[in-house]
Amino acid sequence: MNNIIDVKNVTFEYTGGERIKTVIRDFDISFARGSFTVILGHNGSGKSTLAKLLNGLYKPAVGDVFVDGINTKDEKNEIEIKRRVGMVFQNPDNQLLASIVEDDVAFGPENLGIEPEKIRERVDNALKTVDMYDYRKKSPHHLSGGQKQRIAIAGIIAMEPECIVLDEPTAMLDPKGRKEIIDTIERLNREKGITIILITHFMEEAQNADRVIVMDNGKIVADDIPANIFKNAEMLKSVGLDVPQTTDLLIRLNNSGLAVDTNAISIEEAAEKIATALHSEGI
């Protein structure tokens, strides 16, 4: 099987009294093993609900979600699903439980019923992977936001998942913390082959993804490689999003008479394209 997750014809509704709010509509999507997908969408577009459907925290009202071929509706397979798909949320403070970093990381594998010696090994490896091994005996409460979030990710890695879903993991972090998390996520994907599904409001975090999905009103409005998504500033703006500041600059330069290739997302690429354009103007 090539896909780790298949979402088939899913509709999901929240009900409160007599009111029904549909947040995911006739949704079909598959995530290939080892892929890195970024999901964009305005507040209220259904991104977080989708995330919670992917590891069985929510069950679809209509349709099915399969994780590694297992239907998330199947209650007796709950552990098998959680073992395969881990979730990381926005606020690191809400995800850390123990008073010592390594106890926190051990919580997941303990719940999976892993043998104690194996847990020791997994916890050490997970902390080394996120570069927090030196902090294993510390209290998580005295760490920075980026460090706390890396501990939360270590707790997920210790369960050895095939896929990690991250719901705005950098929203509350400072620039350094954001970079630490994005670097960690990209490394997990590249070096460990873990499938990454990253939900974010920071357009530039999509620059190294294999695929970007844009959601609006519970549906997919675009599904393509990052370069193609960010070419389409009009579409992004129409759904409350925007292009990254780098791409925005290139588009604006083009409109102001400097013929520059706008196909760049990273800062280095953008500087390169501007340099080329200026050189061809004889500067």
Next chain:
Amino acid sequence: MAPILEVKNLTHTYDASTPFRFDAVNDVSFSVEEGEIVGIIGHTGSGKSTLVQHLNGLLKPTSGNILFNGKDIWENPKAIKNIRANIGLVFQYPEYQLFEETVYKDIAFGPQNMGLLGEDLKTRVTETCQLLDIDFDYLEKSPFDLSGGEKRRVAIAGVMAMRPEVIIFDEPIAGLDPMGRKNVIKMIENYRNSFNATVLIISHNMEDMAQIADRLIVMNKGKLAKFDTTENVFSDAKFLSDIGLGVPAVTKIIDLLKSKGFNIEENILTIDDAVEALVKLKNGGNTYA
């Protein structure tokens, strides 16, 4: 004229009598002029939130003073409620504090507590909505039916409806989508421009800080590391990166171009600045060739 807000040698110590004793804010002094927008940046845990919670008397200094219009806000502790009406504080994720049945009641809650009644109250709410571009149709809706970005704007409107002279925001754009970020930034600018209000904003978003702030306070490990114009602060990329911060993406692009030998003199903070400088360069020094 005295500055509207003055912080003098402020120190705040948490858990003072325990082994966990920790100076979250350490001997910080600065003053803010009426009508300015001052950004506060700093790594997580640098003391930003602790600092601003002193400015309207939510926290009491361990030592040091806060002066509002030249008077110590703790001179008469019983009058601290008046200070809070004049210095508004918008917390992180303020939408979690919405609680009324309708948007109208939520926005009216603050001014009502200040004693505004009847027509005056109604006028205040509608004026606030007009100023902040909040659709009148929203007023009878439940705040819980709004999207995340709309809820945020309603929560901020509730504080602005009290017309504080100074308004302080703790991460007002965190967790918002790009359009939501733009809307909140616009609200803050509108409020400042309409009432010549003084604004302090904590944010991790360097691009938005470059856009909106006149001056920046840089906090590092509880200390005030720098207080200067936004332009000057962002001209020292190395210093910022050493303390876990950064400069806006356009500033980085222009810095790379400078290091490639392009002759750009200006400090670039926004896309507008960058477009202007690059077009000028292309046209051989003239902005409009």
